Amino acid sequence: MNDVLIRALLRLPTPYTPVWLMRQAGxxxxxxxxxxxxxxxxxxxxxxxxxxxxxxLQPLDRYPLLDAAILFxxxxxxxxxxxxxxxxxxGEGPRFARTVLSEADVAALAVPDMASDLGYVMExxxxxxxxxxxxxxxxxxxxxxxxxxxxxxxxxxxxxFRKVKTLLYKRPDLMLRLLxxxxxxxxxxxxxxxxxxxxxxMIFDTWGGVLPDGLFQQFSLAPMRWVHDHLLRxxxxxxxxxxxPSIVFTKGGGLWLEELASTGCDALGVDWTxxxxxxxxxxxxxxxxxxxxxxxxxxxxxxQVQGQALRVLESFGLPQDxxxxxxxxxxxISQHTPPESVEALLETVRTYSTRQREQAQLAVMHNSGAP
Amino acid sequence: MNDVLIRALLRLPTPYTPVWLMRQAGxxxxxxxxxxxxxxxxxxxxxxxxxxxxxxLQPLDRYPLLDAAILFxxxxxxxxxxxxxxxxxxGEGPRFARTVLSEADVAALAVPDMASDLGYVMExxxxxxxxxxxxxxxxxxxxxxxxxxxxxxxxxxxxxFRKVKTLLYKRPDLMLRLLxxxxxxxxxxxxxxxxxxxxxxMIFDTWGGVLPDGLFQQFSLAPMRWVHDHLLRxxxxxxxxxxxPSIVFTKGGGLWLEELASTGCDALGVDWTxxxxxxxxxxxxxxxxxxxxxxxxxxxxxxQVQGQALRVLESFGLPQDxxxxxxxxxxxISQHTPPESVEALLETVRTYSTRQREQAQLAVMHNSGAP
Numbered sequence: 001m002n003d004v005l006i007r008a009l010l011r012l013p014t015p016y017t018p019v020w021l022m023r024q025a026g027x028x029x030x031x032x033x034x035x036x037x038x039x040x041x042x043x044x045x046x047x048x049x050x051x052x053x054x055x056x057l058q059p060l061d062r063y064p065l066l067d068a069a070i071l072f073x074x075x076x077x078x079x080x081x082x083x084x085x086x087x088x089x090x091g092e093g094p095r096f097a098r099t100v101l102s103e104a105d106v107a108a109l110a111v112p113d114m115a116s117d118l119g120y121v122m123e124x125x126x127x128x129x130x131x132x133x134x135x136x137x138x139x140x141x142x143x144x145x146x147x148x149x150x151x152x153x154x155x156x157x158x159x160x161f162r163k164v165k166t167l168l169y170k171r172p173d174l175m176l177r178l179l180x181x182x183x184x185x186x187x188x189x190x191x192x193x194x195x196x197x198x199x200x201x202m203i204f205d206t207w208g209g210v211l212p213d214g215l216f217q218q219f220s221l222a223p224m225r226w227v228h229d230h231l232l233r234x235x236x237x238x239x240x241x242x243x244x245p246s247i248v249f250t251k252g253g254g255l256w257l258e259e260l261a262s263t264g265c266d267a268l269g270v271d272w273t274x275x276x277x278x279x280x281x282x283x284x285x286x287x288x289x290x291x292x293x294x295x296x297x298x299x300x301x302x303x304q305v306q307g308q309a310l311r312v313l314e315s316f317g318l319p320q321d322x323x324x325x326x327x328x329x330x331x332x333i334s335q336h337t338p339p340e341s342v343e344a345l346l347e348t349v350r351t352y353s354t355r356q357r358e359q360a361q362l363a364v365m366h367n368s369g370a371p
Numbered sequence: 372m373n374d375v376l377i378r379a380l381l382r383l384p385t386p387y388t389p390v391w392l393m394r395q396a397g398x399x400x401x402x403x404x405x406x407x408x409x410x411x412x413x414x415x416x417x418x419x420x421x422x423x424x425x426x427x428l429q430p431l432d433r434y435p436l437l438d439a440a441i442l443f444x445x446x447x448x449x450x451x452x453x454x455x456x457x458x459x460x461x462g463e464g465p466r467f468a469r470t471v472l473s474e475a476d477v478a479a480l481a482v483p484d485m486a487s488d489l490g491y492v493m494e495x496x497x498x499x500x501x502x503x504x505x506x507x508x509x510x511x512x513x514x515x516x517x518x519x520x521x522x523x524x525x526x527x528x529x530x531x532f533r534k535v536k537t538l539l540y541k542r543p544d545l546m547l548r549l550l551x552x553x554x555x556x557x558x559x560x561x562x563x564x565x566x567x568x569x570x571x572x573m574i575f576d577t578w579g580g581v582l583p584d585g586l587f588q589q590f591s592l593a594p595m596r597w598v599h600d601h602l603l604r605x606x607x608x609x610x611x612x613x614x615x616p617s618i619v620f621t622k623g624g625g626l627w628l629e630e631l632a633s634t635g636c637d638a639l640g641v642d643w644t645x646x647x648x649x650x651x652x653x654x655x656x657x658x659x660x661x662x663x664x665x666x667x668x669x670x671x672x673x674x675q676v677q678g679q680a681l682r683v684l685e686s687f688g689l690p691q692d693x694x695x696x697x698x699x700x701x702x703x704i705s706q707h708t709p710p711e712s713v714e715a716l717l718e719t720v721r722t723y724s725t726r727q728r729e730q731a732q733l734a735v736m737h738n739s740g741a742p
Contacts, residue, residue: 160705162667169671169679212643212665212701214682254626255644272583273626294583296533300540308540311585330583334531 001134005067008324009200009245009267009288017313017325017353018067019346020139023332024059025072028339031058042088046074049123056128060136062339065346068136068200069128071193073121075143075204078185079152081112092156099155101167106178111185114192121189122196129197140198142189144205144250145182145223149175152182161210168219175219183223187230194232194244202247202269203227209252216250221259224248228264247290251331254279261287272330276316285322292330293345298337302344309348318360319353327353372505376439379695380571380616380638380659388684388696388724389438390717391510394703395430396443399710402429413459417445420494427499431507433710436717439507439571440499442564444492446514446575449556450523452483463527470526472538477549482556485563492560493567500568510618511569513560515576516553516594520546523553532581539590546590554594558601565603565615573618573640574598580623587621592630595619599635618661622702625650632658643701647687656693663701664716669708673715680719689731690724698724 004018026032035055039045046052056072076094080086085097100106112118128138143151151157153164168175190201208220234241248260249269257279260268267288270279279289297308309327316325327349333342375389397403406426410416417423427443447465451457456468471477483489499509514522522528524535539546561572579591605612619631620640628650631639638659641650650660668679680698687696698720704713 160667162670162705162707165665165667166670169668169675209644212663212668213646214686215665216644252623252644255646255649273580273587273623275584275626278626292583294536294586296531296536297540297583299533299537304540315585334533336533 019327020068027335028337052124053127070139081117095156125196137199140193141202146220205250208250288324290326298341390698391439398706399708423495424498441510452488466527496567508570511564512573517591554597576621579621659695661697669712
């Protein structure tokens with residue numbers, strides 16, 4: 001198996017910098033659009049294990065240099081399974097039929113049963129693993145407790161997060177109860193994915209960055225730490241035990257990296273506002289760093305994509321002595337991305353990062369007087 | 372004159388922490404909505420000096436504890452004066468009739484003539500000063516060169532800034548030419564406001580935070596430094612010379628505070644993700660800090676607003692030895708804000724910050740053995 005990603009997440013030496021892309025199975029690929037059309041709707045695609053498996057593997061077939069698969073699913077499967085009724089309005093983002101606003105709404109929320117309510121996700125995980133045949137590791141994922149709460153209270157996306165923040169400021173006790181329920185559901189959800197075969201997990205804290213300093217720590221970071229305290233950190237497969245590394249990604253969380261590194265995760269995703277070298281100096285070798293090319297850099301010509309990718313690689317510097325970098329974007333890939341940009345990106349990362357390590361090794365040999 | 376704001380921006384001691392609110396003249400006030408209805412449209416309101424003056428003063432009449440007036444105007448007056456044709460579609464944000472995409476579009480942009488193209492803004496500034504009669508200082512403002520470029524290229528607001536970033540990545544040379552033209556226009560615009568009577572100026576870099584580290588420095592920070600290099604730093608009124616402090620606010624720019632402090636500004640606006648104590652330790656006493664309450668905290672009950680305001684004041688700590696804090700929100704006030712929340716906020720800031728200084732003085736006297 002290509003275990004470069006897992007090794008990097010565990011801060012072990014790798015022959016090159018592994019790379020995968022958030023939302024790599026997505027609308028920028030014609031083959032994805034074809035499967036999506038066959039499925040009829042985004043939700044049908046996400047809820048049919050065979051189709052979810054199919055689109056999960058599409059980018060790997062097109063781009064042999066990708067070092068990971070990520071489960072194709074929606075971030076809102078958990079609140080949907082809690083009974084909120086997820087749907088997609090035409091041309092708009094996700095919506096919930098029922099929102100969570102009152103004491104009674106929170107009390108009514110139960111941690112979903114993973115087998116009966118979210119079995120389709122676990123079937124997809126297991127099918128993807130079988131189909132992958134060990135080519136690359138499979139990453140499972142969930143939204144963070146706070147990010148799920150944003151959608152559950154707002155009933156969909158939001159510009160100012162007024163409803164969820166009003167609840168937070170007016171009823172912090174109730175918000176904490178909601179977050180605790182979400183944390184339990186997220187931990188159970190990720191653990192079920194691990195048991196179904198996920199070899200790494202990622203928590204998307206997409207809206208952590210809308211919280212003020214101080215409240216972020218209480219309302220997003222603390223529930224993510226709770227999840228980590230209850231996360232399976234190993235899985236057993238064919239009698240063999242393997243660690244299951246976790247990644248936490250708080251978009252807009254660049255000011256809180258030290259605290260995020262203390263959640264118990266193995267790696268931190270960072271957006272493009274973060275300088276990877278500065279981030280590395282701040283968190284040390286406690287966690288690997290994942291990121292952080294601006295997805296819009298892929299709108300440029302292949303030669304320019306190469307230049308921007310090099311900027312990111314150079315900002316991290318040489319991955320050694322427990323410092324590890326997983327190349328990724330700083331956010332999901334745009335549906336408008338030309339597929340050839342991804343090609344240029346992946347080749348640049350592989351070529352440059354291989355050469356970077358070789359040159360460092362040559363320098364060591366030279367310094368130690370070897371011929 | 373109440374010069375507490377100006378003193379704080381210049382890092383001089385003040386008897387309490389001055390406070391004003393971004394977008395303090397706005398839709399959350401019934402009196403604003405009445406004037407807006409009389410004007411017929413937002414643009415008519417912004418372009419009629421008497422009405423712009425009227426709404427600028429409304430929050431000061433309602434809230435005597437405010438320490439500044441800020442010119443009521445739109446952030447896009449400059450590109451409008453460059454000939455792009457600003458308009459507001461019903462219930463939507465600002466739009467431009469013409470956008471800037473090509474070499475020819477950029478070449479056609481001229482720095483507007485301040486008297487003939489933007490005279491209505493200067494008239495409003497001068498009228499507000501006359502009407503204020505020195506109650507509080509008047510802050511003038513402009514969008515940053517990069518933020519204006521975002522609207523000029525996108526033709527309005529954007530979620531992913533795809534057009535402006537595509538131009539940046541594909542034609543960095545052309546983008547820099549556009550930014551240079553904007554920087555010249557912004558400097559001329561702010562200088563004209565200063566000559567018309569503005570006693571401080573603020574640059575709103577609303578979209579600086581969407582740029583990656585490295586490119587932010589080149590495409591947003593450098594043009595703001597250029598503006599500062601060409602900014603009038605003093606004004607003469609009735610034979611008296613006074614300094615004109617400047618404030619730079621990059622939303623989402625918390626990772627770049629040290630660099631922002633080097634633009635030549637006197638104060639940095641910061642959003643609510645920033646811890647003021649940590650920011651103060653990073654930038655030292657080179658600049659004052661302005662901010663940073665989450666505007667959504669004002670959705671809570673008055674007692675809770677008080678608690679959140681105290682959190683912000685305490686995070687800054689005692690303003691002394693050249694460290695200064697101007698209390699503000701971390702973004703414009705929401706139209707949904709209950710006006711009594713603002714009352715509670717202003718009283719808390721004045722009362723707590725006055726007591727804070729008195730207690731510190733008592734402690735000094737006590738330590739020095741005074742009775």
